[in-house]
Amino acid sequence: MSRQLEKTYNPKEIEPKLYEKWCENKYFHAEVDRSRKPFTTVMPPPNITGKLHMGHALDNTLQDILIRYKRMQGYNALWIPGTDHAAISTEVKVTDQLKKEGIDKRDLGREGFLKRTWEWKEEYAGTIESQLKKLGVSCDWDRERFTMDEGCSEAVEEVFIRLYEKGYIYKGSRIINWCPVCQTSLSDAEVEHEEQAGHFWHIRYPIAGTDRSLVIATTRPETMLGDTAIVVNPDDERYTDIIGKMAILPLVNKEIPIIADSYVDKEFGTGAMKVTPAHDPNDFEIGKRHNLEEINIMNDDATINENGGKYAGMDRYEAREAIVQDLKDQGYLVKVEEYAHNVGVHERCKQTVEPLIKQQWFVRMEELAKPAIKALETGELKLIPERMNKVYMQWLNNIRDWCISRQIWWGHRIPAYYCDECGEMIVSKGAPEVCPKCGCTHFTQDEDTLDTWFSSALWPFSTLGWPKQTEELDYFYPTDVLVTGYDIIFFWVIRMVFSGFEHTGKCPFHTVFFHGLIRDDQGRKMSKSLGNGIDPLEIIDQYGADALRLTVVTGNAPGNDMRFYREKVEANRNFANKVWNASRFILMNMEDKVISRPDDTDLSPSDKWILSKVNTLAKDVTENMDKFELGIAVQKVYDFIWDEFCDWYIEMAKYRIYYADENYKAANAALWTLKTVLGNALKLLHPYMPFVTEEIYSALVPEEESLMMSSWPVYTEEWAFPAEENIVEHLKEIVRGVRNARAEMNVPNGRKAKVFIVSEDKELCEGFETLKESVKPLMNASEVLIQETKEGVSEDAVSIVVPDGAVYMPLEDLIDFEQEKERLLKEEEKLKKELARVNGMLNNEKFMSKAPEAKVQEERAKLEKYTQMMEQVKERLASFMK
Numbered sequence: 001m002s003r004q005l006e007k008t009y010n011p012k013e014i015e016p017k018l019y020e021k022w023c024e025n026k027y028f029h030a031e032v033d034r035s036r037k038p039f040t041t042v043m044p045p046p047n048i049t050g051k052l053h054m055g056h057a058l059d060n061t062l063q064d065i066l067i068r069y070k071r072m073q074g075y076n077a078l079w080i081p082g083t084d085h086a087a088i089s090t091e092v093k094v095t096d097q098l099k100k101e102g103i104d105k106r107d108l109g110r111e112g113f114l115k116r117t118w119e120w121k122e123e124y125a126g127t128i129e130s131q132l133k134k135l136g137v138s139c140d141w142d143r144e145r146f147t148m149d150e151g152c153s154e155a156v157e158e159v160f161i162r163l164y165e166k167g168y169i170y171k172g173s174r175i176i177n178w179c180p181v182c183q184t185s186l187s188d189a190e191v192e193h194e195e196q197a198g199h200f201w202h203i204r205y206p207i208a209g210t211d212r213s214l215v216i217a218t219t220r221p222e223t224m225l226g227d228t229a230i231v232v233n234p235d236d237e238r239y240t241d242i243i244g245k246m247a248i249l250p251l252v253n254k255e256i257p258i259i260a261d262s263y264v265d266k267e268f269g270t271g272a273m274k275v276t277p278a279h280d281p282n283d284f285e286i287g288k289r290h291n292l293e294e295i296n297i298m299n300d301d302a303t304i305n306e307n308g309g310k311y312a313g314m315d316r317y318e319a320r321e322a323i324v325q326d327l328k329d330q331g332y333l334v335k336v337e338e339y340a341h342n343v344g345v346h347e348r349c350k351q352t353v354e355p356l357i358k359q360q361w362f363v364r365m366e367e368l369a370k371p372a373i374k375a376l377e378t379g380e381l382k383l384i385p386e387r388m389n390k391v392y393m394q395w396l397n398n399i400r401d402w403c404i405s406r407q408i409w410w411g412h413r414i415p416a417y418y419c420d421e422c423g424e425m426i427v428s429k430g431a432p433e434v435c436p437k438c439g440c441t442h443f444t445q446d447e448d449t450l451d452t453w454f455s456s457a458l459w460p461f462s463t464l465g466w467p468k469q470t471e472e473l474d475y476f477y478p479t480d481v482l483v484t485g486y487d488i489i490f491f492w493v494i495r496m497v498f499s500g501f502e503h504t505g506k507c508p509f510h511t512v513f514f515h516g517l518i519r520d521d522q523g524r525k526m527s528k529s530l531g532n533g534i535d536p537l538e539i540i541d542q543y544g545a546d547a548l549r550l551t552v553v554t555g556n557a558p559g560n561d562m563r564f565y566r567e568k569v570e571a572n573r574n575f576a577n578k579v580w581n582a583s584r585f586i587l588m589n590m591e592d593k594v595i596s597r598p599d600d601t602d603l604s605p606s607d608k609w610i611l612s613k614v615n616t617l618a619k620d621v622t623e624n625m626d627k628f629e630l631g632i633a634v635q636k637v638y639d640f641i642w643d644e645f646c647d648w649y650i651e652m653a654k655y656r657i658y659y660a661d662e663n664y665k666a667a668n669a670a671l672w673t674l675k676t677v678l679g680n681a682l683k684l685l686h687p688y689m690p691f692v693t694e695e696i697y698s699a700l701v702p703e704e705e706s707l708m709m710s711s712w713p714v715y716t717e718e719w720a721f722p723a724e725e726n727i728v729e730h731l732k733e734i735v736r737g738v739r740n741a742r743a744e745m746n747v748p749n750g751r752k753a754k755v756f757i758v759s760e761d762k763e764l765c766e767g768f769e770t771l772k773e774s775v776k777p778l779m780n781a782s783e784v785l786i787q788e789t790k791e792g793v794s795e796d797a798v799s800i801v802v803p804d805g806a807v808y809m810p811l812e813d814l815i816d817f818e819q820e821k822e823r824l825l826k827e828e829e830k831l832k833k834e835l836a837r838v839n840g841m842l843n844n845e846k847f848m849s850k851a852p853e854a855k856v857q858e859e860r861a862k863l864e865k866y867t868q869m870m871e872q873v874k875e876r877l878a879s880f881m882k
Contacts, residue, residue, distance in 0.1 A: 003699045004587055009580040011544025015691045019133055027708055028138045030078035032475045039075035040479040041067060041509075042460050043139060044492070045147060047086035048124040049093050052131045054518040054526055054564060055485060057536035058552045062515055062630060063483045064137045065553065068687035069625055071138070072712040078476055079138065080463045082145035083125045087411035087452040088182055088190075088348055094120050094410070110409050117410045121146070131537060136545045136690050138708065145463045147455045148412065155462035156412045156455045157429055159503060164427045168364045169404075171416075171425075173294075175284040176403045178356040179346040180302035180316075184407040185360050187451055188400060190491070191344040191353055198341050202334040203327055205230060205274070208246040208255055214239075214272045215334050219341055220279070221327070222319045224249065225308045226295040227256055229275040231286060234260035236271050250332040251323065252309065259290050278357045294357055302354055316354070361405035361414060361448065369396045371501035372494060381497065382511045384628050385559040388486060395490050404451045411449030418444050457495035460508035467503075479509045486514040486559055513628045516561035518552065523563055539569055546689035547573040553688060554638070556631040575638065576692045579685070582646045583696040586674045589657050598669040604656070605767045606774060607673040608724035610649040613640065614677045615720060618713035621684050637684045645681060648732060650674070652774040675700060680713045727767030731775055734807050737800035738779040745798070745814055752782035753813035756793050759786075759805030782813070824877050831870045838863045 022028060030038070041063055046056055063079060071077040094117045095105050105113045125146065132139070145152060163169040177186040201221045204213045214230060230247045232239040239258075246255040263286055264273050277287030278296040287294060297307045302316045311319045327333040344353045373396050375381040376389060383389050405414060416427045421440035426432045431443045458466070460482075464473040478500070484493060493512055500508030519525055520532040539548045550572040556562050603611075617640050624633035653670040656663065679700060686693040686707055697707035704710055734757060747753070759765055765786050772784040785792070790808070797808040841847050841859050848856065 003702055004591065005580065005584045005696065005699050007584075009577055009692060009695075011546065011576075011691065012541070014695050015134070015136070015540075015545055018691055018694050019136065022138065022706070022708065023141065025706070026142075027706060028079070028140050029142050030076050030140055030476075032471045033076050034475070036074070036076040038476050039067070039070040039077045040080070040476040041078075041481050041483065042080045042463060042479055043082060044482075044484045044488070045082040045084035045145075045456065045459065046128050047089055048083050048121050048128065049086050049089045050124065052128060052135075052536060054534055054536055054552075056132075057135060057548060058515060058518050058556075058562075059483060059485065060132060060135055060137050061549045061552050062513070062556075064135075064139075064549075064690075065630055065687040066481060066483065066513075066625075068138055068690065068708060069712065071708065072683065072686070072710060074711065078140055078143070080143050080145065081129075081132065081137070081139035081141065082147070082459075082463060083121075083128055084452065084456055085121070085146065085148045085411060087406060087408060087449060088184060090117060090120065091408045091410040092182065092348065105409075113409050121148075134537060134540050134545060136549065138690070143463070147452075147459070151465065152455060152458070152462045153412060155458050155466055156450065157415050158467045159454075159458060159499070160415055160450070161427055161429065162503070163363060168368065169361060169427075170364065171359065171361050173357050173359050174362065174401070174403070175278075175281040175355050176358050176360050177344060177346075177353045178300070178358065179349065179351060179353055180300065181349050181351040182346060182408070183300050185358060185403050185405060186346060186353060187403050187453070188490075190347055192347045193342040193344055195340055196343045196352075198339050198343070200337040200339045201324060201327070202337070203250060204332050204334050205247045205250060207242055207258070208248055210242075210245075212242070214242075214247060214258075215270050216272055216274050217269050217337075218274060219339065220320070221323050222304070222311075222316055223276045223279040223297070224274060224323070225252060225304070225311065226276045226278050226297040227252075227274045228277060228287065228292045228295060229256050229290065230258045230272055231261045231264055231275050232258065232272050233264040233266045234262060236264075236266045238271065250330065251326055259286075261286050261289065280355055284355075284357065296357055298354060298356060360403050361416075363402040363404055365399045365401050365498075368498045368502055369399050372396055372498040375497060375501070375507050380510070381507050384511060384513045385557075388489065388512075388514055388559065391486075391489055392494060395494060402451075404454050405448040406451055407447070408449055411452065412455055414446040414448050414450060416446040418446070420444055453491050453495055456492055457499040458503070460496060460500060461504050477504065477508075478506045481511045481513055482509045483513045483515065485517065487517065489514070511628075514559045515556065516559055519561055519563050521563055521565050523561075534564060539566075543569045543573040544576065544691070546576050546692050549690075550575065550634065550638075550688055553630050553634055555635075558628055575642065576689060578646060579641060579682075579689075579692060580696065582641075582650060583678060583682075583700065585650065586671075586678055587699055590671055590675065593668075593671065595668060595671050595675060598665065598672055602665045602669045603673070604666070604669060604770055604774075605724040605727045606649060606652045606771055607669055608721035609728035610644065610673060610677050611719045612721040612725050613644050614680050614713070615715055618680065618684065619715035622712070622715075634685075634688045637681065637688070641681050641685065645677060648728075649677070651778055652771065655774040655777070682707060683710060683713050723763065724767070727764060727771070730764055730803060730805075731768060731771060733802045734800075734805075735775055735778045737802050737807055738781075738809065741798055741800050741809065742780065742814070747780075747814045749780060751814065752780050753809045754783045754785065755779055755781040756790075756797070756808040757784065757786045757805060758788070758790055758793070758808065760788050761804050762788075764804060821877070824873055828870070828873050828877065831866055831873065834866050835863070835870065838866065 043063060044059060046052060067077050067079045098105055098108070098116065108116065160169060177188065177191050179186055198219050200217045200219060202215050202217045203221065203224070204215055206213045216230065218224065227249050232243065242258050243260045245258050247258055249256050263282065264271065275283045275286050275292060277284050277292050277294045295307055297304055298316065299305045304311045304314050304316070304319045306312050308319065311322060314322060324333065345351060346353055373393065376383070376392060383392060415429060416425055417431050418425050419435040419438060419440050420442040422435065422438040424435050424437040431445065434441050460479050461473060461477055464470060464477050466473055482493065496508050500506060517525060524530060524532060526533045536548060547569050551569045554568070617636060620636055621633045624636070653674060656666040656670040679697065682693040682697050690708065694707045738755060757768055765788065768786045772786060776784050793808045794810050796811045798811055798814060800807040838859055842863065
């Protein structure tokens with residue numbers, strides 16, 4: 001027996017209650033079950049640096065849609081949630097928090113600082129979990145992970161040691177990206193490039209022992225303090241005679257060699273370049289090839305160090321100004337050009353990064369990248385949309401060794417230990433007991449921590465118990481789909497792929513579904529600085545989670561950014577109400593009735609039409625969802641429910657429901673169809689709007705445990721009714737035609753008219769005959785006559801052309817002739833006055849000579865319009881006078 005729904009849908013009350021029910025019944029939990037096929041996805045772990053934002057709402061809604069869909073298809077669906085320790089970001093947040101309390105993190109010391117950071121983690125990871133629950137995500141909370149929990153930490157240590165033993169991890173001096181504000185190294189992926197207005201300073205370098213000079217342009221004059229050579233192209237005829245000579249470094253007044261290297265572009269600038277190996281990655285490579293000295297002139301905070309002579313202690317930009325001034329005063333500055341160039345900034349703190357030589361830990365990437373390249377080439381890995389293939393390949397084919405060490409405290413500490421006596425380095429799990437070189441028993445662990453992405457790269461398998469060979473790992477891995485934003489393809493996606501191959505021998509997922517960013521209604525990226533961020537929780541509080549979920553997915557195409565409009569959320573809340581009210585109407589009419597499956601012969605053409613429609617819908621939606629066209633799929637469900645089901649079928653079914661006592665079989669067929677089609681529509685909508693659909697379904701089919709555990713609709717030949725579809729689609733055209741004609745003629749709703757439907761198609765006529773009483777109210781018809789000829793149709797009847805036939809309505813049924821005649825006479829009088837006024841103005845020489853051209857044109861347009869209207873009024877009046 002179905003139960004009734006409340007008068008209005010109240011998401012605030014219903015959503016938490018349902019979520020609790022789902023969790024209590026462990027619907028989201030998956031255990032190893034060899035009799036079922038698994039479907040696995042892992043949540044891109046949100047950073048513990050704060051609250052969820054709109055990007056998380058989109059990301060997690062898309063994942064939830066897929067996991068709910070697969071669960072209903074019968075898969076053993078597992079979605080693993082978790083959070084990321086977000087090394088640098090979290091350290092910055094906690095440091096700022098301490099600053100507000102007047103505490104310097106160095107005063108706390110490493111252990112004290114880490115204690116505070118773990119407290120931060122407990123608070124924010126909890127906040128994120130409760131926010132995700134409000135969104136309705138059906139992930140397995142029993143399997144929630146954190147990138148620094150015991151299991152993940154064990155995986156990180158295992159990977160580091162394995163890669164080190166294979167020679168893939170090494171320690172060495174390299175040019176790295178250095179953030180002078182966060183005082184740590186950064187990987188290339190953490191550096192954003194933005195265009196900044198700058199200058200090209202052209203500086204004269206004299207050639208020792210001659211009166212010649214070389215002019216060299218630079219965008220960073222302060223780095224000249226660390227110049228160790230001038231380089232030219234060996235094939236550049238302008239300079240062949242000076243290769244091997246010495247140049248004098250301005251301001252520093254020391255001699256540096258002039259060398260040849262084919263890296264230099266002869267066509268660019270003067271074809272001569274200064275070489276600063278300690279402050280430029282390309283210069284570093286040239287320096288290695290030519291055995292040049294590496295002179296670092298900068299401290300970690302981007303002030304000039306003792307190698308900078310008189311400029312020591314100055315900030316980098318302060319030093320730049322002083323150096324430029326000195327070059328000018330001493331006659332070395334030739335000219336200054338305005339120049340816009342791309343500058344690397346730290347994506348977290350937005351400060352300009354400095355390329356510096358540092359001792360860091362690196363991962364050799366050349367070998368690790370190969371299986372990741374092959375996976376895409378062979379189709380083992382598929383990226384959606386396909387255009388991401390190019391981005392993926394470009395990065396892997398030009399990959400540089402990955403700098404994985406960070407000079408911060410929060411994160412996985414590098415498992416390398418140094419002997420306090422002889423300095424021997426040992427990489428191992430835990431500190432060694434004794435030094436293999438000198439026998440000493442005292443060790444100090446490396447101070448550095450690992451790049452955040454080093455641990456997140458292991459996420460698809462570390463969350464399933466790797467390096468232990470667990471049952472879960474064997475059954476649920478490799479995972480199936482990864483859903484993520486296109487903006488972290490380098491940071492995360494590619495690193496997961498090569499890590500998966502290296503440590504498990506398998507690609508960690510077969511498909512990556514990239515979504516775009518959510519922008520504001522003006523198309524701008526949401527950011528704190530613009531103050532245009534929208535809090536998803538505020539939207540949920542106001543409109544409900546279902547409305548927000550539907551908004552972020554409607555019109556969403558893979559890889560494309562989308563704009564967020566509050567009006568759309570409001571419209572989607574209205575859609576939830578529409579579904580609720582339609583369902584409530586159906587349930588009220590089912591009350592106290594035993595509804596049984598009718599014989600096919602008892603189903604009307606409209607029943608078969610809507611069954612056929614929902615049947616095709618199931619097939620189309622399934623196809624779209626399998627192609628990750630989630631926005632297209634839900635638009636089809638939305639249109640079906642609002643248009644076909646609510647606006648057409650329910651209206652057509654009312655006649656049989658209201659006259660149930662006279663024809664029980666017809667009413668039973670209508671109610672059974674309403675219940676069946678609504679049930680299937682709710683199932684198709686459920687992954688998108690889980691709350692409202694679950695609440696309705698539990699009232700509609702109380703004997704079932706839960707909608708989220710019910711089976712996904714599947715296309716069946718039994719419900720394919722093309723002939724009935726044809727009949728109802730024709731009938732819909734007729735109803736639309738009648739409604740349009742009445743609207744054009746301003747016929748009041750209360751005025752009913754006879755409708756003649758004329759068609760030579762016998763099959764259509766038979767179908768129309770069975771449905772005419774159902775559609776009569778939709779056309780405001782007093783009577784519907786279906787015939788093969790125009791017999792009985794008056795000459796002045798209003799005609800409407802429809803496919804395979806025509807529709808007629810007697811004019812006297814639509815119009816009160818006396819009233820209409822009176823209205824037309826009044827209209828004629830009004831138009832006479834208007835025409836007299838316009839003609840008067842246009843025949844007035846004074847007006848014509850003095851009025852602006854635009855005003856004259858306006859009056860001419862009015863004359864044309866009123867003349868046309870007058871002709872129509874006269875024509876109508878003439879027809880009444882006949």
